[in-house]
Amino acid sequence: MSAFPLQPGSTIGIVGGGQLGRMLALAAARLGLRVAVLAREEGSPAGQVSAVELVGRYDDPAAVAKLAAISQAVTFEFENIPAAVLAAVGDTPIAPPAQALAVSQDRVEEKSFLNAHGLPTTPFAAIDSAADIAPALARLGAPALLKTRREGYDGKGQAWVNRTDEAEAAFAAIGARPAILEAKAPFVRELSVIAARGRDGETAVYPLGENHHEGGILRTTLAPAVVEQAVADEALRIATTLLAALGYVGVIGVELFQLADGTLLVNEFAPRVHNTGHWTLDGCEVDQFENHIRAVAGWPLGPTHALARTEMTNLLGAEAHDWPRLAADPAARLWLYGKREAAPGRKMGHVNRLSPL
Amino acid sequence: MSAFPLQPGSTIGIVGGGQLGRMLALAAARLGLRVAVLAREEGSPAGQVSAVELVGRYDDPAAVAKLAAISQAVTFEFENIPAAVLAAVGDTPIAPPAQALAVSQDRVEEKSFLNAHGLPTTPFAAIDSAADIAPALARLGAPALLKTRREGYDGKGQAWVNRTDEAEAAFAAIGARPAILEAKAPFVRELSVIAARGRDGETAVYPLGENHHEGGILRTTLAPAVVEQAVADEALRIATTLLAALGYVGVIGVELFQLADGTLLVNEFAPRVHNTGHWTLDGCEVDQFENHIRAVAGWPLGPTHALARTEMTNLLGAEAHDWPRLAADPAARLWLYGKREAAPGRKMGHVNRLSPL
Numbered sequence: 001m002s003a004f005p006l007q008p009g010s011t012i013g014i015v016g017g018g019q020l021g022r023m024l025a026l027a028a029a030r031l032g033l034r035v036a037v038l039a040r041e042e043g044s045p046a047g048q049v050s051a052v053e054l055v056g057r058y059d060d061p062a063a064v065a066k067l068a069a070i071s072q073a074v075t076f077e078f079e080n081i082p083a084a085v086l087a088a089v090g091d092t093p094i095a096p097p098a099q100a101l102a103v104s105q106d107r108v109e110e111k112s113f114l115n116a117h118g119l120p121t122t123p124f125a126a127i128d129s130a131a132d133i134a135p136a137l138a139r140l141g142a143p144a145l146l147k148t149r150r151e152g153y154d155g156k157g158q159a160w161v162n163r164t165d166e167a168e169a170a171f172a173a174i175g176a177r178p179a180i181l182e183a184k185a186p187f188v189r190e191l192s193v194i195a196a197r198g199r200d201g202e203t204a205v206y207p208l209g210e211n212h213h214e215g216g217i218l219r220t221t222l223a224p225a226v227v228e229q230a231v232a233d234e235a236l237r238i239a240t241t242l243l244a245a246l247g248y249v250g251v252i253g254v255e256l257f258q259l260a261d262g263t264l265l266v267n268e269f270a271p272r273v274h275n276t277g278h279w280t281l282d283g284c285e286v287d288q289f290e291n292h293i294r295a296v297a298g299w300p301l302g303p304t305h306a307l308a309r310t311e312m313t314n315l316l317g318a319e320a321h322d323w324p325r326l327a328a329d330p331a332a333r334l335w336l337y338g339k340r341e342a343a344p345g346r347k348m349g350h351v352n353r354l355s356p357l
Numbered sequence: 358m359s360a361f362p363l364q365p366g367s368t369i370g371i372v373g374g375g376q377l378g379r380m381l382a383l384a385a386a387r388l389g390l391r392v393a394v395l396a397r398e399e400g401s402p403a404g405q406v407s408a409v410e411l412v413g414r415y416d417d418p419a420a421v422a423k424l425a426a427i428s429q430a431v432t433f434e435f436e437n438i439p440a441a442v443l444a445a446v447g448d449t450p451i452a453p454p455a456q457a458l459a460v461s462q463d464r465v466e467e468k469s470f471l472n473a474h475g476l477p478t479t480p481f482a483a484i485d486s487a488a489d490i491a492p493a494l495a496r497l498g499a500p501a502l503l504k505t506r507r508e509g510y511d512g513k514g515q516a517w518v519n520r521t522d523e524a525e526a527a528f529a530a531i532g533a534r535p536a537i538l539e540a541k542a543p544f545v546r547e548l549s550v551i552a553a554r555g556r557d558g559e560t561a562v563y564p565l566g567e568n569h570h571e572g573g574i575l576r577t578t579l580a581p582a583v584v585e586q587a588v589a590d591e592a593l594r595i596a597t598t599l600l601a602a603l604g605y606v607g608v609i610g611v612e613l614f615q616l617a618d619g620t621l622l623v624n625e626f627a628p629r630v631h632n633t634g635h636w637t638l639d640g641c642e643v644d645q646f647e648n649h650i651r652a653v654a655g656w657p658l659g660p661t662h663a664l665a666r667t668e669m670t671n672l673l674g675a676e677a678h679d680w681p682r683l684a685a686d687p688a689a690r691l692w693l694y695g696k697r698e699a700a701p702g703r704k705m706g707h708v709n710r711l712s713p714l
Binding site for chain 2: 005008009022025026029030031032033034035043047048049050051282285286294299300302303307308320323324327328330333334335336337338340349354
């Protein structure tokens with residue numbers, strides 16, 4: 001077992017070698033902490049900036065055990081890690097907690113958990129076969145969104161169901177797997193709240209971000225979002241309630257739908273640092289990555305207020321080839337992730353543009 | 358030869374594994390550039406956050422050649438690299454240029470170069486033996502400061518000479534080596550200017566810092582220093598003149614003495630990122646490390662204006678043990694360098710405290 005707070009020079013193990021792991025490693029470095037990463041390939045975005053890079057599969061308990069053995073605490077950059085693999089860390093503390101992973105990995109569990117703690121979501125139904133869709137659609141109203149219960153991200157594994165006679169095709173389209181049918185949320189905009197909880201239960205919540213997606217992939221986040229105080233208060237309630245209910249340690253990203261009357265519904269949460277929190281890298285004194293590392297290491301959290309209004313734009317695929325223009329733009333803070341191949345839709349970097357609050 | 362600008366994914370080689378190399382590596386990572394460092398020991402502060410860490414001596418041409426062979430450009434974190442070693446980089450471009458290193462390595466050359474380009478310094482004399490001191494002291498006035506021509510930093514290798522009969526002892530105290538005798542500059546405060554020059558000759562100059570030393574070691578920098586416009590203008594002239602005269606590429610740190618009438622004298626310059634520029638890490642959109650990397654990589658420079666008034670305080674030796682209190686202080690931005698042993702006076706980290714401009 002590790003004693004918290006971890007001393008400078010301690011090693012944080014990160015499962016995952018992508019851009020989130022990379023930015024976590026950079027944050028750990030500022031605080032004098034060492035990082036070891038478990039990456040699928042040598043020279044990963046995170047491995048390039050870490051003291052140790054282990055190469056292995058994230059679903060291999062032996063690989064995770066090896067990481068844990070050289071770490072004083074373990075965290076992860078993505079949530080689709082099997083529970084059996086998490087158990088492989090043994091005595092090494094892991095954060096965020098396994099429960100948060102388990103709940104977030106299953107969309108029915110996730111929404112049930114949220115509702116059970118007084119956090120509103122769109123109405124939904126569990127779908128185990130195509131035959132379940134018709135009665136659920138009758139209850140939820142059409143159109144409704146069919147998603148796999150597990151995995152799927154950036155719009156993958158989803159299909160809209162407009163009429164009962166589309167049930168079979170929709171179920172087949174998502175791979176005929178256990179699913180959730182969600183009532184269409186009549187939202188006017190998508191918001192997200194990034195929040196942190198320390199090992200002592202202290203919480204810190206960033207201002208809301210307003211998110212715009214294209215083709216199911218995040219395009220921009222504007223933060224702080226311009227919202228009425230009641231909306232900000234409700235987002236704060238949602239974040240702090242969820243963090244406490246999960247016994248959480250680390251940073252969480254909570255995606256919200258804002259309805260026309262101002263009501264907020266929780267769409268989903270991610271038990272990790274979040275793309276919609278990248279604006280904090282330049283818009284805040286302490287960004288989401290540093291606060292995640294602080295929480296994982298048992299350190300006090302840092303301030304989360306905004307220093308500037310920030311527009312974060314993802315650089316997808318070949319858009320990153322535009323780096324010379326962006327590097328020359330004095331208003332653009334450029335972040336590139338060290339990925340070799342700019343496959344279409346792949347998150348290659350992002351740009352933050354600041355303006356006065 | 359490398360083609361500039363270097364593409365993301367290119368490797369920057371850094372000679373030196375300390376905290377300056379570490380912060381350069383973190384800056385390179387933001388821009389999607391890989392880093393290889395040459396460090397004296399494995400697990401160095403810079404090596405912990407770099408893709409490649411070579412272990413070797415900085416004065417070993419073979420070690421530097423090995424670094425250059427895997428790099429598209431080479432830079433360094435400290436200026437005491439022998440010219441013969443620099444030649445070992447072969448065709449790999451090195452920045453800042455060798456001339457800047459050569460000039461800055463010899464205090465007589467340095468002041469002569471500055472004066473030759475219209476940049477004022479305190480009066481000085483070259484000292485080759487103890488016998489040279491008496492006539493020089495008569496010309497310069499007492500007391501005067503005897504320093505070795507080469508090496509020496511943070512107040513080491515220096516001795517004050519108050520009277521002619523102290524000449525022998527002072528010369529012995531600095532190791533009886535070629536030296537410089539400098540007239541005491543009647544300064545009212547110490548300032549520094551951090552500036553960058555790109556491969557295309559573009560320059561960018563940060564606001565002045567006001568520096569306070571203790572025991573010859575930098576204690577704090579306050580930036581932007583509160584100065585009259587004429588002083589700021591003169592600092593800008595000094596920085597841009599020096600950068601152009603040296604055909605410079607990269608960030609330079611220029612230490613200045615301000616006299617009672619506002620006159621600025623150049624004390625010395627360091628052809629590298631500089632401790633008195635650490636405030637830019639939190640006080641500017643683009644810090645000195647990123648601008649150095651941009652220049653070395655042939656990228657356009659980033660903005661250098663201050664976002665906040667910043668007080669930088671070095672954490673020396675055991676002062677770094679105070680990290681729990683500093684981490685809990687919402688007004689303190691803490692940087693720790695990943696060094697294992699907190700030897701007395703050793704720079705272990707620093708803290709930036711921001712306040713509105």
